[in-house]
Amino acid sequence: MYVQPYVFFNGRCEEALKYYTEKLGAEVLLLMRYKDAPPSPDPQNQPRPGLEEKIMHATIKLGSTNWMASDGHCDPQAGPMNGFSLSLTADDAASAEKYFNALADGGQVMMPFQPTFWSKGFGMLVDRFGLAWMVTVPEE
Incomplete structure (x- = not known):
């Protein structure tokens, strides 16, 4: 399943x-x-x-x-999309930041892409279409 x-x-x-x-x-x-x-x-x-x-x-x-x-x-x-996010896990930090910036263009950044205690890079945004995304770099 x-x-x-x-x-x-x-x-x-x-x-x-x-x-x-x-x-x-x-x-x-x-x-x-x-x-x-x-x-x-x-x-x-x-x-x-x-x-x-x-x-x-x-x-x-x-x-x-x-x-x-x-x-x-x-x-x-219809109201805005809400109650969920798509989580995009990139292969590396450079790719993750590139995807984050592309999705953020015309959208709204909720949390800037940055290192966190759980990842070398993570950010949250709502794109220009109203779709929420979480972009992350996997743990090594």
């Missing part, structure tokens, strides 16, 4: 995937848009008009981890 994060970007999924691909080296393994789905037999469970080009489901590989993402329902009343 394993657990994978499934992140809903509320209409910004394509932008987020492009950013993570460029800045972190992520790879999009699968991408399905709402227009690609067969019609639902339930008339009460139809996608809202205007979502046709939005991402219904994507699978992303980042390092050795696969995770999933979607635009979700693009609800203008």
